[in-house]
Amino acid sequence: MTAGCQSAVKLERQQAAGVSTASCRAGGTLVAASAQPPIPGRVLAQGAANLFWVRGVFEPLISVKGSDLAHPVPLLATAWKVGGDDRTATITLRDGVTFHSGRPFTSADVVYTFKQALTPASPSNDKQIISGWRIKATGEHEVTIESKTPLSPVLASVLDDTPIVDSQTYKDLADGSKIIGTGPYRLERYQPGAQITLVRNDRYWDKTLPHLDRIENVVISDSTAQLAALRSGRAQVASGLTTQDAATVTQKGGQFQLNEGQNVLYSLVLDTSGAFAKKAVRQAVGYAIDRDRIKQQVFSGLGNTSGLLWLTGSAYPKDLENAYRYTPDRARQLIEEAGASGAEVPITIINNPQLQAVYQIIANNLTDIGLKPTLVALPAPDYQARLAAGKGGNYLSFRGQVPSPSLVAQTNPDVRLQGAHRTFSSSEYTALVQGVIQAGGGQAGAEAVRKLTTYMLDQAVQHVLVTTPAITAKSTAVQGFSLVSGGLLSRETCLVR
Secondary structure, X not given: OOOEEOOXXXXXXXXXXXXXXXXXXXXXXXXXXXXXXXXXXXXXXXXXXXXXXXXXHOOOOEEOOOOOOOOOEEOOEEEEEEOOOOOEEEEEEOOOOEOOOOOEOOHHHHHHHHHHHOOOOOOOOOHHHHOOXXXXXXXXXXXXXXXOOOXXXXXXXXHHHOXXXXXXXXXXXXXXXXXXXXXXXXXXXXXXXXXXXXXXXXXXXXXXXXXXXXXXXXXXXXXXXXXXXXXXXXXXXXXXXXXXHHHHHHOOOOOEEEEEEEEEEEEEEOOOOHHHHOHHHHHHHHHHOOHHHHHHHHHOOOOEOOOOXXXXXXXXXXXXXXXXXXXXXXXXXXXXXXXXXXXXXXXXXXXXXXXXXXXXXXXXXXXXXXXXXXXXXXXXXXXXXXXXOOOXXXXXXXXXXXXXXXXXXXXXXXXXXXXXXXXXXXXXXXXXXXXXXXXXXXXXXXXXXXXXXXXXXXXXXXXXXXXXXXXXXXXXXXXXXXXXXXXXXXXXXXXEO
16 A cells, blocks of 8 residues: 555546446346355455355455555545555545444444454454554544554555454354344355355445345355356356366356456475474475476466465565476485485365365375375364464465565465464574565565575475466356455446346
8 A cells, every 4th residue: 555645536436447347237146156165253364265255244444456555445444544654544434334233334343343353363364463553543434553564565455354343243253143244235144054145235335336136155165066056057156166177167168257366375384393304304395396287287277386475576586486496306315315215294285176186296296205195184164273273284275375575474374473374483584574574665675575585495394386366267147256365346246238
């Protein structure tokens, strides 16, 4: 978010210019198939489970499309101004907004939401950033943020990541008994593990939206079954298809198309105990993995295998790409020299077809160099709980790739200092991560990113496998379809005439 004041009118025009609604018809029902069941208690986190419904019910202050931090779209905030010191921000809130219960939305709700994001039970990935903020209600429709570190690299993303919740019913989100927000849709029905149904909110603050009357988010965990639902017309959108199945349904007849969302970073994070206590063994894993095979066989050639965490930009250390090229002979030599031949390597994953396929390639690679990989496949809630407790061991990770290195350093659980999922830690690593956070942007930021990247590559605790766009298959009858980090911006989505 750039310093200075952003005009809501200007930004809303920019938003409208990027959404095709010329052929929209009023009303209709969108059926979206998800591989994972909805988790209402995790509305303050981003994840595939809530992809198609959470942004319909809960709105953040602003929305960031892609990596365009300079032009966020106003939602519950209408204007914002970042101070010249880059450590203060004043945010003007939209007047006339009500929760689905009829209660007016005010600055107190913003303060409450950010306090909840900091609680131990909160799933928010932004805790490390928010913990360095002081958020005050400076008017009924104004909040002020004071930060210990530069705001411009992280402010827009955090405001986008944090949907505003209702203080009167927030506790009821845990079991889904009450799901109340300010969004363009309100809850009609929630069936745990099976479906969540939304209907149009006739009291929504923008009277021209939403276009749809109803959204049904149904759980179909199997990729083949999702494919059948699309072909039969039972669903118009599907998320959770393997890339191959998505390509199958979109390559014939022109009835469906791929929608590429936020980039997803897949990596293997290693436990630094047992055989992997030795750096050479961790490095051997990096040389053993055939990343190009993963990209081609699992992701149909989409994405890149640079081996770096960061989005390209001014701070991107391009010359550090591909530090671990597929070199199995070198990997075998390192394993033998370290005396690690035959070491058992359990790897934890979320149990879905795409990650199973990634694991199979890695398992073959590790077996080839003399290690003994085993699979620990868990349902998503169990996987998340195990990693959050620091008991993930070696695990396959997949994270949405965020725009700025400072944001990565503070929000990615495989990288951040607070609430980290990895077991590795050192005083040097801590200092380098803090250096990225404190440097902000510019040349100082680029140098800080280079130093951290060089150290991480040497320590070989996290091996980035592939960065690939999140794939959603949708009917061409669905227009105004826009996925951001928090989910579908469903107020813009419509069915064509």
